[in-house]
Amino acid sequence: xxxxxxxxxxxxxxxxxxxxxxxxxxxxxxxxxxxxxxxxxxxxxxxxxxxxxxxxxxxxxxxxxxxxxxxxxxxxxxxxxxxxxxxxxxxxxxxxxxxxxxxxxxxxxxxxxxxxxxxxxxxxxxxxxxxxxxxxxxxxxxxxxxxxxxxxxxxxxxxxxxxxxxxxxxxxxxxxxxxxxxxxxxxxxxxxxxxxxxxxxxxxxxxxxxxxxxxxxxxxxxxxxxxxxxxxxxxxxxxxxxxxxxxxxxxxxxxxxxxxxxxxxxxxxxxxxxxxxxxxxxxxxxxxxxxxxxxxxxxxxxxxxxxxxxxxxxxxxxxxxxxxxxxxxxxxxxxxxxxxxxxxxxxxxxxxxxxxxxxxxxxxxxxxxxxxxxxxxxxxxxxxxxxxxxxxxxxxxxxxxxxxxxxxxxxxxxxxxxxxxxxxxxxxxxxxxxxxxxxxxxxxxxxxxxxxxxxx
Numbered sequence: 001x002x003x004x005x006x007x008x009x010x011x012x013x014x015x016x017x018x019x020x021x022x023x024x025x026x027x028x029x030x031x032x033x034x035x036x037x038x039x040x041x042x043x044x045x046x047x048x049x050x051x052x053x054x055x056x057x058x059x060x061x062x063x064x065x066x067x068x069x070x071x072x073x074x075x076x077x078x079x080x081x082x083x084x085x086x087x088x089x090x091x092x093x094x095x096x097x098x099x100x101x102x103x104x105x106x107x108x109x110x111x112x113x114x115x116x117x118x119x120x121x122x123x124x125x126x127x128x129x130x131x132x133x134x135x136x137x138x139x140x141x142x143x144x145x146x147x148x149x150x151x152x153x154x155x156x157x158x159x160x161x162x163x164x165x166x167x168x169x170x171x172x173x174x175x176x177x178x179x180x181x182x183x184x185x186x187x188x189x190x191x192x193x194x195x196x197x198x199x200x201x202x203x204x205x206x207x208x209x210x211x212x213x214x215x216x217x218x219x220x221x222x223x224x225x226x227x228x229x230x231x232x233x234x235x236x237x238x239x240x241x242x243x244x245x246x247x248x249x250x251x252x253x254x255x256x257x258x259x260x261x262x263x264x265x266x267x268x269x270x271x272x273x274x275x276x277x278x279x280x281x282x283x284x285x286x287x288x289x290x291x292x293x294x295x296x297x298x299x300x301x302x303x304x305x306x307x308x309x310x311x312x313x314x315x316x317x318x319x320x321x322x323x324x325x326x327x328x329x330x331x332x333x334x335x336x337x338x339x340x341x342x343x344x345x346x347x348x349x350x351x352x353x354x355x356x357x358x359x360x361x362x363x364x365x366x367x368x369x370x371x372x373x374x375x376x377x378x379x380x381x382x383x384x385x386x387x388x389x390x391x392x393x394x395x396x397x398x399x400x401x402x403x404x405x406x407x408x409x410x411x412x413x414x415x416x417x418x419x420x421x422x423x424x425x426x427x428x429x430x431x432x433x434x435x436x437x438x439x440x441x442x443x444x445x446x447x448x449x450x451x452x453x454x455x456x
Contacts, residue, residue, distance in 0.1 A: 257346025
């Protein structure tokens, strides 16, 4: 008898932003306002997410305080929080199965240091680490790294393209069984199972090898979040998970088909890349209760904070100089996050939103998919996108923490399980096993080495 195939189930990440994704989350009466400095609270959330069988925890990062002004900077919680890989190393010690994904920029990092940091997290967690590769998009970050100015978008992606090749080459330094540790012979590792990178390229010169062994999942899972043309091409070549933002089913289907359609030219199968859009769910036992929760948060938004958030996300253009009840002005293309700028312009045009309305519209989800309703409403929409070529899973963005996680875990997950759309138990122990991804094999010659040699 042939073995029956397991029905396809969605993958779910928990995007843990302290103290919740809504810009006014910290002001909500039950929110953990000090979460950004409270490891014990993070540990409790991580254990709760693991008990709910989420595939992974996802942490974003910006290497700067973007707003230091007295009028708006003092009114937001996103000014101080843990460095993600440090935090996840601590969470690895208090969890056993859930994946641990941290964001780190290729613009203001060096490949060797980043490869070592994530390889260490992967070993500490016994194969549960993921790296969300981003290119930084704010001038504030440039000012912390001695830069005369923030690099152009095309330059950032050119650097990222080489950066990831170097990191992958470094993660290929030792074979899985390289370390013999033979006390009798005195041989610690097999020299035939060591590969030195010797990378020399346009942006980096890195000899290697990396001084960290491989993890049970081969190497860290590669996650990306860029949706611009260079971002999609880099993802098609190298990413294993893509975190993205689409407002409608049609937009999600178009993005999904586009990105999956690019894989073949890099010799990749469609199942080697999981597309997981973000969703900001406000869940109630009734629609009225869900709406009341959302309205409460919206009432806590300081008007200047909302406009400032929109200004930053639309390309660091100061919108406070325009009337809030006026239309979103025509603005030049940003040197920051191009795909998010385009998404916000499209949203303003489609819904005919003023500056003030658009600011309030994105104060929770920041351009991601926002849903307010019952568990059944939210499960219906997730199921529709999942079964109709719009997603392989979702990155859940709770409005507040811990309440938003509790609502989703206790109300929405049982409904998804009832429909056979989400697991009841973990299938394995590594992040790759959770996501159904291949374990990369050690290669005798690094692809990065051969590529860089050809370019010399």
